[in-house]
Amino acid sequence: MKLNEIEVYAYEVIYPDYDGELFYTLCLAKERAVEVEGDIRKLYTAEQMQEYAKECVREALKILDNAILPIFEDDERVVIQKIFEEDTKND
Secondary structure: OOHHHOOOOEEEEEEEOOOOOEEEEEEOOHHHHHHHOOEEEEEOOHHHHHHHHHHHHHHHHHHHHHHOOOOOHHHHHHHHHHHHOOOOOOO
16 A cells, blocks of 8 residues: 555645745645645545554565565564554553
8 A cells, every 4th residue: 555545634735924934724625725825735534544554564564574584464463463552551
């Protein structure tokens, strides 16, 4: 999975005012973001980024599996679980 394959949640437009102070505007539609005229940043949800990060870890494990040592499905599951488990100690 590539980052550009993920559907964008919203767009943030950064633009200076007349004094050079930067302003941020949130736009849900890309067309509206372009109309504002500024630097456009893509925004994603936390869930989207979490899934993207998991895919990156899976890809890294595949590289290790092919190059260095065998990685089994159980190993992948344990690694993903350890990295992305919720920290509920302070709840």
